[in-house]
Amino acid sequence: MPRRSYDQFCAIARALDVLGERWTLLIVRELLGGPRRYSDLLADLPGISTDVLAARLREMEGDELITRRPIGTRGTASAYELTGAGTALTGVVEALAGWGSDRLEARGATDAVRGHWFALPLALRFGELAGGRDGVVEVRLEEGVFHLGLAPVTYADGAAARPDAVVATDHGTAADVASGRATLPEAVRAGRATVTGDTPLAGALSGRAVAV
Amino acid sequence: MPRRSYDQFCAIARALDVLGERWTLLIVRELLGGPRRYSDLLADLPGISTDVLAARLREMEGDELITRRPIGTRGTASAYELTGAGTALTGVVEALAGWGSDRLEARGATDAVRGHWFALPLALRFGELAGGRDGVVEVRLEEGVFHLGLAPVTYADGAAARPDAVVATDHGTAADVASGRATLPEAVRAGRATVTGDTPLAGALSGRAVAV
DNA sequence: CGGCATCCGTGACGATACTG
DNA sequence: CAGTATCGTCACGGATGCCG
Numbered sequence: 001m002p003r004r005s006y007d008q009f010c011a012i013a014r015a016l017d018v019l020g021e022r023w024t025l026l027i028v029r030e031l032l033g034g035p036r037r038y039s040d041l042l043a044d045l046p047g048i049s050t051d052v053l054a055a056r057l058r059e060m061e062g063d064e065l066i067t068r069r070p071i072g073t074r075g076t077a078s079a080y081e082l083t084g085a086g087t088a089l090t091g092v093v094e095a096l097a098g099w100g101s102d103r104l105e106a107r108g109a110t111d112a113v114r115g116h117w118f119a120l121p122l123a124l125r126f127g128e129l130a131g132g133r134d135g136v137v138e139v140r141l142e143e144g145v146f147h148l149g150l151a152p153v154t155y156a157d158g159a160a161a162r163p164d165a166v167v168a169t170d171h172g173t174a175a176d177v178a179s180g181r182a183t184l185p186e187a188v189r190a191g192r193a194t195v196t197g198d199t200p201l202a203g204a205l206s207g208r209a210v211a212v
Numbered sequence: 213m214p215r216r217s218y219d220q221f222c223a224i225a226r227a228l229d230v231l232g233e234r235w236t237l238l239i240v241r242e243l244l245g246g247p248r249r250y251s252d253l254l255a256d257l258p259g260i261s262t263d264v265l266a267a268r269l270r271e272m273e274g275d276e277l278i279t280r281r282p283i284g285t286r287g288t289a290s291a292y293e294l295t296g297a298g299t300a301l302t303g304v305v306e307a308l309a310g311w312g313s314d315r316l317e318a319r320g321a322t323d324a325v326r327g328h329w330f331a332l333p334l335a336l337r338f339g340e341l342a343g344g345r346d347g348v349v350e351v352r353l354e355e356g357v358f359h360l361g362l363a364p365v366t367y368a369d370g371a372a373a374r375p376d377a378v379v380a381t382d383h384g385t386a387a388d389v390a391s392g393r394a395t396l397p398e399a400v401r402a403g404r405a406t407v408t409g410d411t412p413l414a415g416a417l418s419g420r421a422v423a424v
Numbered sequence: 425c426g427g428c429a430t431c432c433g434t435g436a437c438g439a440t441a442c443t444g
Numbered sequence: 445c446a447g448t449a450t451c452g453t454c455a456c457g458g459a460t461g462c463c464g
Contacts, residue, residue, distance in 0.1 A: 425464105426463105426464095427462105427463095427464100428461105428462090428463095429460100429461080429462075429463105430459100430460085430461075430462095431458105431459090431460085431461100432457105432458090432459090433456105433457090433458090434455105434456085434457085435454100435455090435456080435457100436453100436454085436455075436456085437452105437453080437454075437455085438451105438452090438453085438454100439450105439451090439452090439453105440449105440450085440451090441448105441449080441450080441451105442447105442448080442449070442450095443446100443447085443448075443449090444445100444446090444447090444448100
């Protein structure tokens, strides 16, 4: 039985037929950082219920956004991973992150937070500071470490092999930078973040002049 | 009473709190071409019910995506128009259009069509042909005329004051070009589209060499 | 005619409990 | 750990009615 569709011969409506249901794009947000297991997704999507997560994963598999891969030696454990079409959604999620950053001003009392939720917004800000040049930035927060590619924007869990710059901060400062309340150089000057590295990119991120 | 929120301190979740409900982004799609009246929206959003349209418009006004402006001499007629924050959604809708174009292959039996639904996908394709240069392209379909700015992508109803190129075709060909099944130069050679103008942009769109 | 409000049937969603 | 089963609630879609 086909799911509910807008029944419009329109690229935007077609995209929303697949992506428009609740939670789908947030699952994509999680998987953009790399493969995740069911319980990982459940933990980083606070508010989703178990049946809805299972249903979305099945639908997204049918829509060829994700694949499930058996993991571990024995047992039922699986990892969910974006396909090529799923990874191609980076631009969509990036656009949403850019637009939504302006509405990130206040943290509500009931709002959950995860460190890697700031990956894409930070990548956009870092890309501005870098003036469009590419580079790999490793970001270290209390909750974990991830690394970003700036042009084009990519994002993956864990430390980078050879980062051009390493940014260490807390998620409060990350939120301030992501939302535009502060710039990264301002945060560095205020002692709320550190930027390590001797590359031009590290200089641009920290606001220091660095010899090329 | 606040609407349903994801309650996540995340730019993407914040964006989806505002944009994620059914029909909202399709209303944005309509309004990106300029102000529209309630009955215009009802006509170009086949499948929406009257109460849902009214509810969305009120929510979007509260979220400062749109404003309503009284129109005409007397009477209750209003025009709905995007605010600055609403217009800033061009990048989001553009990203969705780019991703959804690949899934536009077949027109379903129950699919509705409108000419201006191809505006943003066509603008992306024309932008590729133009090699990133700006320019104004007027598009003439049976259902109406609109014009596109290529870099950055804009879209408005009606004819352009001084278009750099004029493309005339039918919406079937527009769909083929938008989805990538055909390129515009191929459609021109097949006699399914015409490109008028003596500018480099017109040359790039038609596949002809044009003297600068 | 434009701009909704009301009523109603269906289906999606959210919370919890339960199972292999 | 990775889901399925159950159930109450709410959003959506369709039809109709109202009112300036």
